[in-house]
Amino acid sequence: MALMELRDVCTYYGNIQALRGISLSVEEGEIVTLIGANGAGKTTTLMSICGIAQIRSGSVTLDGEDISRKSPHSIVAMGLSQVPEGRRIFPQLTVLENLDMGAFLRRDKAMVRVDLEEVFDLFPRLAERRNQQGGTLSGGEQQMLAISRALMARPRILLLDEPSLGLAPLIVQNIFEIIKRINEERKTTVFLVEQNANMALKIADKGYVLQNGSIRMADSAERLLANEEVRKAYLGL
Amino acid sequence: QKKEAGTIKIGVAGAHSGDLASYGLPSVNAAKLVVEAVNAAGGIDGKKVELFVEDDQCKPELATNAAAKLVSDEVVAVIGHICSGATKSALGIYKDSKIITVSPSATTPSLTQSGEYPNFFRTIAPDDAQARLATKFIKETLGLSSLAVLHDKGDYGKGFAELVKQYAESEGIRVVLFEGVNPGAPDYSAVVNKIGNSGAAGVVWGGYHPEASKLVQQMKDKGMDLPFISDDGVKDQTFIEVAGAYAEGVYATGPMDTSSNPLAVKAVADHKAKFGEEPGAFFLNAYAATLAVVNAIDKAGSTDYDAVIKAMRSEYVETPLGKISFDGIGDVIGFGFSVFQVQGGTYVELK
Amino acid sequence: MDFFLKLFLSGTAKGSIYALIALGYTMVYGIVQLINFAHGEVYMIGGFTALIIGGLLFSSGMAVPLVLLLSILAAVVFSAAFGFTIEKLAYKPLREKPRLSALISAIGISMILQNVVLLAQTEKYLSFPSYLPELEFLRPVREYLNSTQFIILVTTAAIMVILTLTIKFTRMGKAMRATAQDKHMAQLVGVDINGVISLTFIIGSALAAVGGVLICSYMGQINYYIGFVAGIKAFVAAVLGGIGSIPGAVLGSFILGWTESLGTGYLSSDYEDAYAFVILILILILKPDGILGKNQKQKV
Amino acid sequence: MSATDPILEIDRLSMIFGGLRAIDDVSLHIREGEICALIGPNGAGKTTIFNCITGVYRPTEGRVTIRRGSGQREAIQGLKPNVINRKGLARTFQNIRLFGNMTVLENVMIGRHNALAAGVLRAIARDAATRDEEERLIDDCRRILVKMRLDPFINETARNLPYGAQRRLEIARALATDPFLLLLDEPVAGMNPHETKELEETINLIRDEEKVTILLIEHDMSLVMNVSERIYVLDYGRLIAEGTPDEIKGNPEVIKAYLGE
Amino acid sequence: MERNKLFRDLRTSLIIAAWFSFLLFPLLVMKVSVTSGAALVRFRWERLPGIAVAAFALSFAWRRALEWNEARGDKPSGAGPIAALTARARSALAVKPIRLSVSAVLLAVVAVYPFALGMYHTNIMITALIYVILALGLNIVVGLGGLLNLGYAAFFAVGAYTYGLLWKYAGPAFVAAGVDPGWLFWIALPTAGVLAAVFGALLSLPVLRLRGDYLAIITLAFGEIVRMVLQNSGAVTGGATGISLIPRPWFFGLRLPPRQAATYIYYIAVALVALTVFVVRRIEDSRVGRALEAMREDEIACEAMGVDLVRNKLVTFSLGAFWAGIAGVLLAAQTTYINPDSFTLWESITVLMAVVIGGTGSIPGAIGGALLLKLLPEYFRPLAQYRMLIYGIAMILVIIFKPDGLFPRNRKKYTFEGAPSEGGASPAADGQEARR
């Protein structure tokens, strides 16, 4: 059984249909990437999964349980965590408090402290800024914080919306390595949305191409990387 | 609109909602009680009396609307309004439409003394009469040489306070403090401290009872035992209810004690029976106003404006305030004013 | 000097009265950014509930301290229930809507509550019996500070400390702050924002009820309209201190109390409110986010 | 004055937030007609420099001066953003800040706010001159939109535009203010390689046809290396290198701090 | 399935009924009265079943209504019967003859109103029209400028007192010279507008950098200070006693009886409303209006585009104040009596409610909102003491079911004709479809 599955999901903003019946599945331990042009509906897909955007029809299941009518916080409590589009840092909380919020549902205080150190190791920049207000961080620093905050939850399944956006080249490489490592070491399942399709497909097991609110292609990452159409439209080659 | 044969329409206007509703609603109850009694006794000349109740929230512009409404309802007379300001703005309309207006509570002297409003009457003394009486009492009976005069900044309270100040100074009493306080504030301890600091020998309050009770309470709490003299906005059983033991010893001017008047006893008892509680402010004044109107129409034998006005001025009527009539400018005659003091939980008239 | 001390203390007492109401105000504002106009009415209802329940218990011959305790408890329970219900009914449906809509809803609720009490109880002022104990040690200085004032002051301080610590350090407090800043993101880290918001209203209203009982005991009277004026003052105090900040609300209240008291004492009480408002304007010109408010300037 | 006299000069600029020195004694300059890039690790202070230039922040120390055409050199640090904009400096924002509920056309119209004169009274009277002005305005805006290849979206609500189009609209709106210097903050962030390529052309076009000098911040090295003539590299608020793309690519310090590999 | 839902619904309603019976018990069932310091409580048990039943029924209806409302919101516009109707009405209005005849009918109704309905209705309509002007003015500040102003009544007061004081001080001279003091109205009208505008500019100058609710509270403070000054400077303004016997506007030297005077003032008010609408529309559709729109969306971006925010806000404040001043003169002329009680915080709040309930930023909204808010309580008069309660409930119902107001803003959007229409597919770069 797939860990997470979307079946014929349709989502609307007011009367604009953003998702037109999306079906996809993510197996435990996989890295799955979703690519697509701007406005294809990638972000909407993530928001539909975690319940922020109400889906109008179809279903989302996690561990076989239908979560499409559950409230976001109880979905999160099932082990899902997200790096949302636009970073959504709590602007008036410090870096440390933001990270703390990431671990909001965790009870294992000791482990949280260990994870905190780990995150600071990954992004030394954040360690330097630990007492600065989140809202005054630079764009890239906020992005690092958003990723770290999601990691602090030690999720079973991690949703990432364009994690490399606004990061320096050196860090971008890092980010993909980190994702790969987390997936391998912690057995975290990863669902990755990226503009940098090249990098994303390189670390992913499986990929979906979204166009205009519908799944256009679904295949293994390698095959998508090799696909002419994909190369032309999304990899800029 | 056709005039329904057989009914005499009387309006009741005043603040029935908003922050001043507690002064307006008792007059509605009073009018209702009178009208019920009149109708139960067969009405006036066989005609039933019908009440039209209009709210003005004590706001001038709403008062004009209420007045216009009553005009279009073709009332003969209006019991109201409650606040002087609202009364002023409504009176022009009543005057032009020839409607008699009897206020139970509007005390601004100019309402009658300006001579602008021949249609206006009131069952309450104008501020100057009370102020004069209060000053006389302060000078002659209490023999105070200095005063702190406070008021609630309102038309009524400040008017009274200013007159007392004026009369007192002309009598040679020093007014060492003259200030307005915010009505409704939770705490007056700063101004109470100031009274203490001013060295005043007595305190005059122009305004209503809620503030008065806070003031006396806070004064006594601070160990200040100065004579406290106020107006008929305070000469109200509610004041004693609210201020409790603190009310003891407070002076207030007000219409002569008519509480033992059988009509007053009955009115209060009726109120308790019908509404389940003690009546509120200006209840008896409104009761008397309604009786006066009913009586004048009865005596005039018609609802003709001039005839009724004439009857208002010439005929006496038994009311809870005593046997009253009105003088040429509309002020009430037939029941004088007295100074009262709270003694043992009730206002006792000081002869 | 003695006069100054008296004025200062009465300002302090007045400030703590404002603070009792401002605390709940600022708390609700801090979490949902709503100027909760109905807060003053909840305070008034707290007072009425205490009067009613207290009266019932007292006339049944119960001991005074117990009457006090139970009537405060009743006030807290019912006010909290009101706060909870109001939020669910009138604010929650408007959460994602323009902010002014919720403000209008709050004004509507305020009108409804006032009129419900006016109609179902009375339009008159009622005497509010004080069940508060007379503290012996204050007797010699009662010219400066009486028992009720003292009790209000202590209660305010205690509530402020507890609330500040709760918000700063507990899990719930963190959830509240996160909810305040970004509701969607708070949900995405697992915060049950409905629960948090309900709880905020419950706590805020419970505080209002405590304020209702204590302040009415101090004034010795109650009426359906006392909430409106008090609510506005508390709102001003909360803004002065930096709205959303708990210590700010208390500080703002004290500054308001002192200004009014000293202004009355040395100038004239005619302009009592004006002094408060002038101070408010001056402070906000110098510190646009209030005294203890966070600078919410966003980085671009 | 010579033609190579810089049109923007930043002299020993520092910006301190609390105890944090976000910009530390930075001096740089831009000459007329150049395309320059400002790069550096996250949090190096790039956006802060833009904010100091455009008046969002008042620099703690240092001077920012401009010279337009053959005019006098004037200091602009500490002036208000709208005043600086009127002097001919326009910018885009790292986190897109469009007027989301307004149409594409309207966004650009706001950009031309200062090119028009009608005040309140003339707006009420709506005299002939005002009507003319309004008509010309729409034509002007359309011309700019065509240039930015946004004309297909002209009546769309800005918020509903694809991300790439939104970035271009930010540029169009800035261009509408008739700047001589355009500051672009991460113009291709969130764009796919294809869109990046297109924007590269657009940037060149703006410089060549509109004669606008450009200073840009970007993390996408393909764009930076392709369009810019000179590059400044910032790290921890300090300037660590300056040079042509090739020089920068080979600079070991830059590689270590920023580029990687 | 359906049955299940119904069952659940009923159960929820039962719980809610129980909850409200508990919640309202002390206030509605118990009744307190205090005699000689002791509170006495009476139980009105007969009310309890009523409360429970009402709560049960209302909660049931409430949830249904909310559901319906949500469904309505989700539906693509143009699907609901009402939407279809408005759409049809709109397209009909686009045809010139129809538009003309509709306006003619409207004009005729407005013109004969005072004759058809009598003095009371004319009077309340004048009050309502005064509030329409106020709401239109405040709408400039709140709707267009996005600045929350809770002290708007202050400018209203400036207007009313301009006329009042002119009358008080210049009136006797007029009378002595044998000139009808009603002339003063026409002098006061522009003077009051300008004075209020100047006040608006002066008062707002130091505080314009404040944001959101801080601005709101400062304006509230200003409003209260102005009222206090009016109240306390009795020597000049008459203090709490106010100024009375203010003359009605000059009418060719005739002293009109109240009924005709009301009609006359009604026409003046209608003309002023028309003027206000005209001016506000012109401003909205201008460079200034666009800048305000942008300022509301994003101040930082707006400033970066060279828009002077301070100047814009100042203009907004004074423009708003201007109309309040005008409305003030009308008020003074209508009531012939003014005192500070007409300019309390409640007045400011009422106008704000009119703006928001009508639809923030919308001109028909401001008009509709003000008419509703001022006329509704008048028509509620037969409800007597339940009036304000019902009024509060009505307000909440409106705002919950129409959170964007009754007539939400339908902003004129600048468009370029000759471009593909919004609905059409626009060829975007490289075959990607334009997002819609």
Ligand SMILES: Nc1ncnc2c1ncn2[C@@H]1O[C@H](COP(=O)(O)OP(=O)(O)OP(=O)(O)O)[C@@H](O)[C@H]1O
């Ligand atoms: N809040 C909203 N209201 C209305 N429409 C929206 C909203 N958010 C997104 N949309 C529309 O839904 C569609 C899908 O948007 P979405 O943000 O999911 O795309 P995306 O694939 O994440 O694009 P990007 O690469 O720009 O992040 C777009 O057409 C967009 O215009």
Ligand SMILES: Nc1ncnc2c1ncn2[C@@H]1O[C@H](COP(=O)(O)OP(=O)(O)OP(=O)(O)O)[C@@H](O)[C@H]1O
């Ligand atoms: N208002 C502020 N208060 C405190 N610190 C600030 C503020 N603004 C910026 N900073 C700090 O200054 C540093 C520089 O920020 P800046 O936004 O200029 O970085 P940047 O070079 O643009 O980075 P990025 O590439 O991530 O956008 C950062 O470390 C940031 O945390």
Ligand SMILES: [Mg+2]
């Ligand atoms: Mg997206």
Ligand SMILES: [Mg+2]
């Ligand atoms: Mg940056």
